Amino acid sequence: MCDSAFEHDESVDQSLDASTAAQLLDDAKRVGVSVRAHTDFRAHALIQGWTAAAIFVYAATFLLLFGRADHIGSTDGVGHNYAYVNVLLIPFFILMQLIQGARNRLPVSVTLPRRGIMLLLVLPSMFFFLAAAVAALVGIDYPWWVTLLVATAIAAPLGLLTISTARKAGGLASHVQPPSPRPPLGRTAAGMTAGMGAYFGVVAAVTPYPWFPVAALILTLLLFVALIGWNARWGLPSIGSEWGQPQWIAFGITFTLLFALTIVATKTTADTPLIATISSIAIAAPLVCSTLRTYRQR
Amino acid sequence: MTAQQPARTHPRHQLDDALLTPVRFSTMAALSNGSEVDFATLRNIIETDDSALSKAIARLNAAHYIAVRKGYVANKPRTWLRATPAGLKALRTHSAALEAITNIQIAP
Numbered sequence A: 001m002c003d004s005a006f007e008h009d010e011s012v013d014q015s016l017d018a019s020t021a022a023q024l025l026d027d028a029k030r031v032g033v034s035v036r037a038h039t040d041f042r043a044h045a046l047i048q049g050w051t052a053a054a055i056f057v058y059a060a061t062f063l064l065l066f067g068r069a070d071h072i073g074s075t076d077g078v079g080h081n082y083a084y085v086n087v088l089l090i091p092f093f094i095l096m097q098l099i100q101g102a103r104n105r106l107p108v109s110v111t112l113p114r115r116g117i118m119l120l121l122v123l124p125s126m127f128f129f130l131a132a133a134v135a136a137l138v139g140i141d142y143p144w145w146v147t148l149l150v151a152t153a154i155a156a157p158l159g160l161l162t163i164s165t166a167r168k169a170g171g172l173a174s175h176v177q178p179p180s181p182r183p184p185l186g187r188t189a190a191g192m193t194a195g196m197g198a199y200f201g202v203v204a205a206v207t208p209y210p211w212f213p214v215a216a217l218i219l220t221l222l223l224f225v226a227l228i229g230w231n232a233r234w235g236l237p238s239i240g241s242e243w244g245q246p247q248w249i250a251f252g253i254t255f256t257l258l259f260a261l262t263i264v265a266t267k268t269t270a271d272t273p274l275i276a277t278i279s280s281i282a283i284a285a286p287l288v289c290s291t292l293r294t295y296r297q298r
Numbered sequence B: 001m002t003a004q005q006p007a008r009t010h011p012r013h014q015l016d017d018a019l020l021t022p023v024r025f026s027t028m029a030a031l032s033n034g035s036e037v038d039f040a041t042l043r044n045i046i047e048t049d050d051s052a053l054s055k056a057i058a059r060l061n062a063a064h065y066i067a068v069r070k071g072y073v074a075n076k077p078r079t080w081l082r083a084t085p086a087g088l089k090a091l092r093t094h095s096a097a098l099e100a101i102t103n104i105q106i107a108p
Helices: A009-015 A018-037 A041-066 A081-104 A115-138 A144-171 A187-205 A212-228 A236-242 A245-267 A273-289 A292-296 B022-030 B039-045 B050-062 B085-106
Strands: B036-038 B066-073 B076-083
Touching (some): A018 B022, A018 B039, A018 B085, A041 A081, A041 A115, A041 A144, A041 A245, A081 A187, A081 A236, A081 A245, A081 B066, A115 A144, A187 A236, A187 A245, B022 B050, B036 B039, B039 B050, B039 B076, B076 B085
8 A cells, every 4th residue: 555646636536446445444443443353351350450450559559558547646647648649649640650561562452431431430439539538537547448348449439440351351262372482671771660660669768757848859859850751762651662560560469558658657757767667679670680680681 | 796605415415625645545444443543554454555544644643533653663654543533523524424425325
């Protein structure tokens, strides 16, 4: 096929007879089927499932942090709860960009439901989240399991989307990328991954200090620099596209530990400088260690 | 005084200029389910070469029928394409016109 064919409208009008039109329509059908066959629904379902899990953890932590307002302020370490929003936002924003990178690896992205359907799915979740947030701000106490219910409701739309995508993977001859041993990370990706681990470690290490809100703000600004460069060769989506299983597992551990530390720091007095330092090493280590293979093979 | 124009009832008048070439039409057909497809995959699916597809993309992008996104995967530049709502609407109209042409000329 050549794009220069049928360049002039008149020639098109004359040459577009029934058989040419039928041929074009047949070709369009063939192309549509081929695109569907090139879609790796299984990989998309996995990505959507893990994103739903991350949203659940994020929402549950956020609500635990601000919910049950009568309990907040009863300990020494809870004076600056709002500063901890940054601790929650940082890994969450980074995760969203990394997930974009994982999606970029796939040749064809799945189609999202129509806007109207998406709105119908998302609006109830938003309602539950806002209701819980208002209850927390007003000071209404509610049992801990309500937090889990609300977090489930927030993650549910993506969970439903995951089920729908997984069904397509089962029902169709989905294009699954053949398993192949992943090469070690490139120098840029390895450096950025190790840097990310160190960054999370620093965030964890500064939590017990009174100047933490200022440090959290500076660290968030650094994150925005990384987010602005999302489209660059060193941007987070590019890094995420290179990650293999070890890096994703490492990020999952770091993500969970950082969120757990946030709850400990806000709800208990256990977040001492010593514990924060030990936690920061535990938080930084998985991502830093996941890059070692890269340097061992060079 | 202007000459009276004849009624334009033939379905060929509904054909979209931007979709008249087979590569452009196939490109839009490939993106018709709302998926985002990367350049190399699209080139293979519609069985064309880089140059022809690039020209088609430039024309469709100028007509605001597709959105182009650029980025990196594993340190290599990549381009992704997605049909816009205007592009999907144009494709539906164009396909209906092709269908009508097929029916007219098949009918005795």
